[in-house]
Amino acid sequence: MNIRSNQSMANKYINYFVVLFLIMITAGVCSAAVLEGNYDTDGFSLDVAVAGNYAYIADYDNSLVIVDISNPSSPEFVGSYYTEGYLFGVAVSGNYAYVAETDMGDSYSGLVIVNVTDPSAPTLAGGYDTDANASDVVVSGNYAYVANDNKGLLIIDITDPSAPTLVGSYETVAANNVAVSDNYAYLADGHSGLMILDVSDPVAPTLAGSYYISSALGVAVSDNYAYVTNGADGLVIVDVTDPSVPTLAGSYDTAGNSFGVAVSDNYAYVADQENGLVILDVTDPSAPTLAGSYDTAGNSFGVAASENYAYVADGYSGLVIVNVNASVAPALESIFDTDGFSLDVAISGNYAYIADYNNSLVIVDISNSSSPEFVGNFYTEGYSYGVTISGNYAYIADDYNGLVIVNVTDPSAPALAGWYDTEGYASGVAISGNYAYIADFNNSLVIVDISNSSSPVFVGNYYTGGYSYDVAVSGNYAYVADEYNGLVIVDITDPSAPALAGWYDTEGNATDVAVSGNYAYVADDDNGLVIVDVTDPSAPELAGSYDTEGYALGVTISGNYAYVADEYNGLVIMNVTDPSAPALAGSYDTEGYSWSVAVSGNYVYVADQENGLVILSMPYEKDTISDSVGIYNTDGTWALWNTTANVVDILTFGPAGMQPVVGDWDGDGITEVGVYNATNNSFLIHTDDRTALIEIGWPGTTPVVGDWDGDGADAVGVYNTNGTWALWNTTTYVADNVTFGPADMQPVVGDWDGDGITEVGVYNATNNSFLIHTDDRTALIEIGWPGTTPVVGDWDGDGADAVGVYNTNGTWALWNTTANAEDILTFGPADMQPVVGDWNGDGITEVGVYNATGNSFLIQTVYGTEIINVGQEGGIPVVGHWNDQLKNAEYWYDKGYDLLLAERYEEAIQAFNRSIELDPRYVYAWADKAYVLNELGRYEEAIQACDEAIKLDPNSPYAWAEKGYALDALGRYEEAIQAYDKAIELDPNYAFAWADKAYVLNELGRYEEALYACDKAIELDPDHAYVWFEKGYALGALGRYEEAIQAYDKCIELDPLNALAWYNKGVVLEALGRYDEAQVCYDKAEELGFYIEDVGYYTSNIEGPEHHVLKILNSSRRS
DSSP states (O other): OOOSSSOOOOHHHHHHHHHHHHHHHHHOOOOEEEEEEOOOOOSSSSEEETTTEEEEEEEETEEEEEEEEETOOOOOOOEEESSSSEEEEEEEETHHHHHHHHSSSSSSSSEEEEEEEEETTEEEEEEOOSSSSSOOEEEEEEEEEEEEBTTTTEEEEEETTTTTTEEEOOOOOOOOOEEEEEEHHHHHHEEEEEEEEOOOSSSSSSEEEEEEOOOBOOEEEEEEEEEEOOOOOOEEEEEEEEEEETTEEEEESSSOOOOOOETTTTTEEEEEEEOOOEEEEETTTTOOOEEEEEESOBBBOEEEEETTTTEEEEEEOOOEEEEEOOOOOOOOEEEOOOOSSSOEEEEEETTEEEEEEEEOOEEEEEEESSSSSEEEEOSSSSOOOEEEEEETEEEEBBBOEEEEEEESSSSTTTTTEEEEESOOBBBBEEEEETEEEOOOBTTOOOEEEEETTTTTEEEEEEESSSSBBBBEEEEETTEEEEETTTEEEEESSSSSOOOOEEEEEEEOOOOOEEEEETTTEEEEEEEEEEEEOOOTTOOOEEEEEEOOOOOOOEEEEETTTEEEEEEETTTEEESSSTSEEEEEEEEEESOOOOOEEEEETEEEEEEEEEEEEEEEEOOOOOOOOOOOEEEEEETTEEEEEETTTTTTEEEESSSSEEEEEOOTTTTTSEEEEEEETTTEEEEEOSSSSOOEEEEEEOOTTTEEEEEETTOOOOOOEEEEEEEEEEEEETTTTEEEEEOOOOOEEEEEEEEESSSOOOOEEEEEEEEEEEEEOOOOOOEEEEEEEOOEEEEOOOTTTOOOEEEEEEOSSEEEEEEEEETTTTEEEOSSSSSEEEEOTTSSSSOOEEEEEEEEETEEEEEEEEEEEEEEEEEEEEEEEEOOOOOGGOOOOOHHHHHHHHHHHOHHHHHHHHHHHHHHHHHOHHHHHHHHHHHHHHHHHHHHHHHHHHHHHHHHOTTTTTHHHHHHHHHHHHTTTHHHHHHHHHHHHHHHTTTHHHHHHHHHHTTTOOOOHHHHHHHHHHOOOOOOOOHHHHHHHHHHHOOOOOHHHHOOOOOOOOOOOOOHHHHHHHHHHTTTTTTHHHHHHHHHHTTTTHHHHHHHHOOSOOOSSSOOOOOOGGTTTTT
16 A cells, blocks of 8 residues: 555655655554554565465565464564565465566566465566556456556456466556455545446446545445545545445544555454554444554554454554454443432442432442342432442542441441541542541542441541542552642551652543552543553553543553543543553443443443443453254254253254254354254244244255354255255345355355355365355365265364365364365264364364264363263254353353463453353352452452452352452451451361461561461471472571571472572571572572562561572462
């Protein structure tokens, strides 16, 4: 993709590089989507095409560069082909790359054809001198369509790539870019706009229609629309239903200069030069909306979209790969009007607690999120600005009335528990342990002891110098949003003497703050979201920022997302996986003024000044559930294996003597049954709430099932041996007739290109070959052996189906779409019936066989083989998702637990949240969610999850232990010991509780008690290295050096890579004067990557010349 006008070529190049230079010194401000990977071509990338596992980059001064993108996060150079000219465009078809080249340096200038059969060694195949400056090329069938500057469109026959020949042309003013769809070529023709040419006769292309656009630079066509980039004016969408009369459908003004465009599904991906990648939702082409964006480091000129990724040709930054599947689209669930002025909201269990200014505290039951109900309220004497919940109490920041504590044990009858006049104007409150931390506006930070809720007592305060709007507490620090003063960090190790730790001027007006891990997220009013790295609280540093369109007033963090209440702009959601590059993930206009936001499970709760409480549901990530087997008996009974209960569910449906068909008829993710009557060519299908009779096709044909229109629901169809198909259209309720394939074949159907739409194909058992059809091509695949049974599945989990065959001797040939070859597999006894399905829900289709005599299935998964006995002998096998796993709390808990074990923690939290939503009383889901939150360092959230688990089951030692871990990590050691003691009281044999208690006791310097706890833990589990480390630490601190060495030796025996144990052993040896042995330990610690300056240290009472005993870090305790 490039800049094109009607100037001379020399002037074009001068202007082009002036623009580039100006771009290079101008910083972009918009971020979106998520960076996946980057490959620097060392040149200037202008266009990109993707085919299979490779990206082909047209690299202005570095020619054609080929990159392996099989691992998008780590793209690797494969090969390159150097031309003497300058490359602007590239297309790939089959084994050839077609590049548009300028300059006259090569034997061929204009169109250059490169053989990429071996991507690591591309070679020249042929070329055609276009006699102008070719800027883009697209291939359709046997023709290459070249956008050729002032020569317009050239059509070149590439049947023989070594001898391409010109067959037709059409002269335009400044052909920049070209797209071909059906019988039309669409030219982005500079100041002439969009030119539409009829190329049904390639020899004589004719003008079909045109649409004026001031500076048409790029074009893509999808369905009946042409998407044209218009430079500084963004994207123009043209309705080309009638190519002779194109009309404006819609437009979107991007912030940069739009060059390249690609369209996939309902999204347009715009290469917006200095503004990076812009993603537009074009579900309604008349009203495109911003879905996301990503500010690349360079200048985006070209873009290709494939599955979950956008591939951006980014100038000097080379190839940038952006994960575009990170967008989220919140949907309105319900609204509860408080009749007041909602400013803050907190969620606890099934209740939302709303600080409603002059309406005080309003409590709403949200157990049915679609229909929230008023439960109770409590009138304060002030104006309620902020609210937080801890245990059975609501703590309200009540303006001039200070802190109000309300007992909400019975939410329908909230009662005053206590009150404290802060002497300022309380606007925000946070609770940690026995203390309330109040942002008191002109009175700054006020700390109150709430151990006796009926009589709160002043403890200390810190004057910030600004106006304190809100506060968050993490560990030993309070983070204050201090209006024009920015973020103020206060050390609260001693609450009676809070002291300044650090400060960061956010440049806006800080109104709210949330802390997660090592980052503070500040809602900074007209400055948007500011992310501050607080790893060192004494020296906070800017990590990243995102300027929202409104005024950022509230912020909360959940998982990898920041949720911002953006005043008149509603809710803005940002992906903060990389805090240095926050990216727009989604938004929702609440139509009021959003002040605050809370997240619980899959719902977002917005305190909205005008509307009250706005509840939004977040989309679940697309999930794969496992297939299961079943059989159909011709008497009309079905035996379907229930993977949750591990039993057979018996179902009766349909008359006798029919053919079984199964599909997800209503798109709910559950496979339903159906039958086909070949005599009267009709289907009878069954859904959750109805039975439908569908008459279709011709008698005696073969039934097929697929999602013919990509709407997520299956439909029926039939194949006639004369090569005709009748596919049921669920929109028009008639059959669409299709002709494909020779006569007398076997039908196969699958989503061959991974676009969500099922396409047709046929299998020739005589010559063991498949002929399959996609939207834009037909492919012949020769595989296996004659006379075998065809199968279809997604063998590699890439989202696209592929073919395969089963031989009755137990061998399978499965087509590998990456290698374009067959993979041979042996599975199952001879003379079985093949079945295939995703047996373990990993997105990959596995094989299996059915023994009709023994009425049993043998299926293969990554975990091994499984035998399932089901039904009666002689049945017909079927495969599907029979039981509603997606609505089963236990399924989601099990999935979360598996993800926990795999250390895929963010995904685990999503699964546990889903389980809890389905069953809020699922104790294990709450407790394991707490474990994961602890692993992620989100300790306050972990405590909340533990409290929910303990509320449901006060006798859960696991929940108490996890709470102790979180309290310990926050430095709340006495509370942590109480939690561990409770866990030990409930289960005296809980080794981990004893071990973690020892850690805390060591932190407190209570070494004798720590030693006792270590011995108890070792007695229960002597093979846990961490406990031996703690024992060594305690013994060293008690001066029992020889015993300490023995403990460290045991730790090292169990964990030889424990660098801290080596170092601490060295310290003890040095204290004993055994310097040579100590040095060996220090060297080993350094060899293992231990450096004191990277970790920090704590001194004990061991004295040595220059070393100090180190304390193990929390983050390694579970290892």
